[in-house]
Amino acid sequence: MISKKVDYRKPERLVEALRGQDALITTLSGHAVQTESQLVKAAADAGVLWILPNEWSPDTANENLVKDVFVFQPKGELCQG
Numbered sequence: 001m002i003s004k005k006v007d008y009r010k011p012e013r014l015v016e017a018l019r020g021q022d023a024l025i026t027t028l029s030g031h032a033v034q035t036e037s038q039l040v041k042a043a044a045d046a047g048v049l050w051i052l053p054n055e056w057s058p059d060t061a062n063e064n065l066v067k068d069v070f071v072f073q074p075k076g077e078l079c080q081g
Contacts (some may be wrong), residue, residue: 004013009065011038011045014038014039014042015042015046016046017042018042018043019046020046021043022049023049023052024039024040024043024050024051024052025052026039026051026052026054027052027054028054030071031056039051
């Protein structure tokens with residue numbers, strides 16, 4: 001496991017830290033949508049092949065589910081954006 005300090009206010013530093021990694025595993029609060037969005041974008045820009053979020057069960061690509069369960073709405077927006 002590799003640990004790197006980054007400044008989340010500098011997206012280029014996130015990309016640099018993630019470059020060369022096969023996967024990004026996030027263990028963030030469900031309320032950290034903006035931070036997770038930053039990490040997902042940086043991982044995509046860095047060419048990371050796999051992103052494994054800490055929640056597994058909700059299908060946030062399912063629009064009806066996202067509409068019905070308010071706590072999934074920020075994740076649905078992230079999936080669409």
